[in-house]
Each structure stands twice: as structure tokens, then as C-alpha cells.
Amino acid sequence: xxxxxxQCKLQAKLNGQPIPHFFILWGDRGAGKYLMSKQIAxxxxxxxxxxxxxxxxxxxxxxxxTAISTPTLFYIKGDExxxxxxxxxxxxxxxxxxxxxxxxxxxNIDNLLATIRSRAKLLIMDNYSVHELNDIFDxxxxxxxxxxxxxxxxxxxxxxxxxxxxxxxxxYQYALKVYNNILKVSTGNAFKICNPIGFxxxxxxxxxxxxxxxxxxxxxxxxxxxxxxxxxxxYTSLALRDLRIRGANKxxxxxxxVLNIRTLRGEIIC
Numbered sequence: 001x002x003x004x005x006x007q008c009k010l011q012a013k014l015n016g017q018p019i020p021h022f023f024i025l026w027g028d029r030g031a032g033k034y035l036m037s038k039q040i041a042x043x044x045x046x047x048x049x050x051x052x053x054x055x056x057x058x059x060x061x062x063x064x065x066t067a068i069s070t071p072t073l074f075y076i077k078g079d080e081x082x083x084x085x086x087x088x089x090x091x092x093x094x095x096x097x098x099x100x101x102x103x104x105x106x107x108n109i110d111n112l113l114a115t116i117r118s119r120a121k122l123l124i125m126d127n128y129s130v131h132e133l134n135d136i137f138d139x140x141x142x143x144x145x146x147x148x149x150x151x152x153x154x155x156x157x158x159x160x161x162x163x164x165x166x167x168x169x170x171x172y173q174y175a176l177k178v179y180n181n182i183l184k185v186s187t188g189n190a191f192k193i194c195n196p197i198g199f200x201x202x203x204x205x206x207x208x209x210x211x212x213x214x215x216x217x218x219x220x221x222x223x224x225x226x227x228x229x230x231x232x233x234x235y236t237s238l239a240l241r242d243l244r245i246r247g248a249n250k251x252x253x254x255x256x257x258v259l260n261i262r263t264l265r266g267e268i269i270c
Contacts, residue, residue, distance in 0.1 A: 003139060004032050004039060005157045006132040010125060011039075019044060020121035021096035024078070024104045024112065027125030029208075030158020033105035036125070037075040046101065047072040055085045062088065065097040072099060078106035080246055086113045093119035108244040128156055136160050145169065153216045162209060171205050175213045179221060182258070183228075183265050190258055199250040207250050208243050211236050211257070228264050235260040 004011075019040060027033050041048040049064070051057045051074050058081075061074055081089075081104075092102055093116060104120065106112060136157045137147060142164045150168065154160045163171070174196060182190050198204025215236040222229050239257040242248055 004035050005135050005139075006128050007032065007036065007126055010036070010123060013123075014040060015043070019073075019101055021098075021100065022093050022102045022119060023121040023123055024106055024109065024117065025123050025125065026106055026109050028156050028159075029107050030154070030156035030160075030162060031125045031128075032156070032158065033125070034075065034077075037073065037103050037105060040103070041073040044071065044073075046070075049074045051076045053077045053081045053085070055082060055088060058085045058088045061102075062091060065092060065100040068097065068099050070099060071101070073101045073103060076102070076104045078104040079108055079111050079244075081111070082246075083113070086116055090115055090119070108246075111244075111246040133157060133160060146172075149216070149220075152220075153213055159209075159212075162206075163213075166205060166209060171210065171213055172217070174205065175210060175217045176221070178214060179217045179232075180223070182261055183224070187259075187262055190262060191255075194254070194258060197254060199254070207254050208240065211240050211243070211254075215240070224264075231264055232261060 025033050025036060027036075038048060040046075047068075047070055049061075049072060051061050053076055057076075061076075064072075064074070076089075089102075090113075092100070096102065104112065104116070109117065109122075130151050133151045133154065133156075134147065136142075140161070142160075145164055145168055149172065150160050150163060154163060178193055181193060185193065196204045197207050197210055199207055215233055218229050218232045218236070224232075235257055238260075239253050242253045243250060
């Protein structure tokens with residue numbers, strides 16, 4: 001994604017006031033945090049540096065901030081920033097450089113230390129309307145994909161592009177297969193059904209994308225009792241919440257999700 005869609009309120013706010021020296025940009029996956037950071041730098045004629053989100057990257061940032069002579073925006077992806085790295089970053093939070101602007105893009109703000117949050121200006125990205133999500137189809141040639149389903153599952157333009165890149169139609173059919181069979185087969189076969197799920201980059205269907213899609217399939221299909229489908233949605237939401245935690249064990253979270261779903265076998269109406 002190379003163009004920011006929507007975010008009119010936030011952009012108007014940023015255009016109408018000085019840029020904070022230390023701030024957090026909070027938005028969902030694919031909301032455009034990186035693009036917004038680039039736009040802020042361009043609009044204010046700042047240099048731009050993307051910081052590695054590890055302790056070495058933060059140490060380099062501190063060193064760079066003491067040497068810069070021209071206004072520079074430093075962008076950090078905050079969700080995977082370790083505790084030691086965040087503690088090191090506190091030095092800049094307490095004494096921001098005069099020509100440095102530190103922006104932390106984050107999806108789950110609870111992944112940041114309270115001491116970081118309390119010292120930063122918080123900017124929140126707007127939710128996207130269905131109309132705004134549909135704009136992505138006018139900007140990109142996404143082929144023959146079901147817009148209506150995509151715009152129900154995805155909440156940001158970036159998520160739509162993720163789904164298309166990961167073969168959305170086949171993933172949807174796969175999620176439907178899991179929904180129709182996970183309560184009917186043995187526990188061993190339930191895990192076998194889920195073999196196409198990947199827990200590393202470029203390894204099968206990304207677990208978070210699958211769970212988002214599975215949740216929408218449950219909402220759309222509702223073939224079981226209202227209690228079973230409600231609990232399926234609840235267990236899926238819990239797994240998605242846990243996946244957003246820094247350092248989450250994706251395999252373990254997904255295995256617990258499958259076992260939770262399996263507890264509903266006694267409730268299924270055949």
C-alpha cells in the first residue's frame with residue numbers, strides 16, 4: 001500500500017499543530033502507520049529514519065539523536081520492542097532531542113511500558129468505513145475477489161491486501177471446511193485439518209488471518225446452535241487477542257484454540 005486512505009481527522013489534526021517530539025501512533029494492523037509516518041516527515045520536510053526495533057537499534061537511535069543537525073523523524077515499530085529496548089528508549093522520552101521526532105507505531109498499546117505511554121503524546125488512527133475500504137479496489141487491480149466478504153473480514157486497507165496476497169478465496173473455502181468439520185472428527189484429525197496453518201512468515205496460511213476469517217465464517221454460516229456458534233466466536237476472539245501480545249507463542253495459542261473449540265462437541269446438533 002503506497003497511499004493513505006481515509007484518516008481525514010488525524011491528518012487535519014497533524015496539519016494544524018506542531019509535531020510532538022515523542023509520540024505514539026496507535027492503529028490496527030494494516031491501518032497505514034508506516035505510511036503516515038512517511039507522510040508526516042514529507043509534509044514537514046524532515047529527514048526520515050526507520051529504526052530497528054531491538055536494543056541495538058535503540059542504542060543507535062540515541063547516538064544518532066545526539067549528532068543530527070537537521071529535523072529528523074525516527075519511526076519505530078513498537079509491538080515487538082523488547083522491555084530492555086523500551087527502557088533504553090526512556091532516555092529519549094525524558095529528554096527529547098531538539099531536532100529529533102520519535103514516533104512509535106503500535107497496534108497493541110499494552111505492549112508498551114506504562115512509563116513510555118505516560119511520556120508520549122498519543123495519536124489514534126480512525127476506524128475505516130466500508131466506503132473507505134472499498135477505495136482500495138479502485139487503487140489496485142486485485143483481480144476477481146469477493147469485495148463484500150473482504151470488507152466484512154478486513155478492518156483496514158492493509159488487511160485487504162494481505163488477504164488477496166495470501167489467496168483469499170482458497171483461504172475462505174478452507175476456513176469453511178474447518179468450521180464444518182472440526183466438531184465432527186477426532187481430536188487428532190482436528191489438528192490434521194489445521195495443518196495448512198502457518199506460524200512463521202511465508203509458511204502456510206498466516207494464523208491470525210485464518211482466525212479472523214474463521215470468525216467471519218461462523219458469523220456468516222451459523223449452522224450450529226446459537227450457543228455453539230457464540231462460543232466459537234468467543235474462543236476465536238480470545239486467540240486473536242493473545243496473538244497481539246508481544247512475543248506470543250502462536251503455535252500454543254492456536255493449539256489451545258482448537259482444544260477450546262473441541263469442548264463444544266457435546267453441544268453440537270447433528
